[in-house]
Amino acid sequence: MELDKRRRWTSGARTQVGKVKKVVVAGQESNGLSVMEMRRELMALPNSHQTDKWERSTNPNSDDFVSAESDKQLLLIKQQDDELDELSASVKRIGGVGLTIHDELLSQEKLIDELGVELDSTSTRLDFVQVRLKDAMYELLVHWSTKIELEATWKSYAAFQEAFLDFELEDKLVVNGGSDDTSLFSYSSRYYLLALPN
CATH class of the missing domain: 1.10.287 (Helix Hairpins)
Incomplete structure (x- = not known):
């Protein structure tokens, strides 16, 4: 085979x-x-x-052939130019969108940084307030039984505790014509918040 x-x-x-x-x-x-x-x-x-x-x-002597080939080449060049123009326009659009996104990201970053600074400042202020709350000053509005009702006075809680050893701060219910408490005075509390630093 x-x-x-x-x-x-x-x-x-x-x-x-x-x-x-x-x-x-x-x-x-x-x-x-x-x-x-x-x-x-x-x-x-x-x-x-x-x-x-x-x-x-x-x-090679055929004029028709040369003319036809020349026309084909010109048509191809025109098509390529059109495609390049479309591609260029697309790249410009994408570039514009990219720049817009970049600008937005920069502004967002700036806002986040500012927010972070504000949060830090707020946190510092809150810490300050918490410290001051621990050391807050309490005052009592004391209505003395020997004085008329409109002559109540503000007194320091610490000073009151020193003067009246059995004194404890508690809510008092004042009723028309009397009270449910047997102490010598009516009171309410006032709480001072100190101004926060800038």
Whole structure:
């Protein structure tokens, strides 16, 4: 089987060499064959309408061919220019959006920084208030039983505790004409908040 394949290949090669030899000898004897006819003979191309058309279109003297190719090239260049213009416009739009996003991010970053500073300041103030609350001063509005009702006075809670050792600060309910407490005075508490630092 392998031997048959090799014999067929050898036979085909001999046939092709014979054809080439005939064409070369014929070309030397008669220069009447054109280059295309020799090429067709060597390549075993059929003489068809397509090969004639190709031969006409590849003829360098064909003005129509040159004009058509020039028009094709101009059309391709115009299409590429249009595509590049569209691409350029898209890049500009994307660039504009990118710049807008960049500006927004910068403004957001600035706002966040300002908020952080305000939070730090507020936290510091809150810490200050908490410290002051621990050390807050309490005062009592004392209505002395020996004075008229409108002559109540504010007294320091600490001073009151020193003067009246059994005194405890608690809510008192004052009722018309009397009280539910047997102490010598009516009271309410007042709480001072100190001004916060700026």
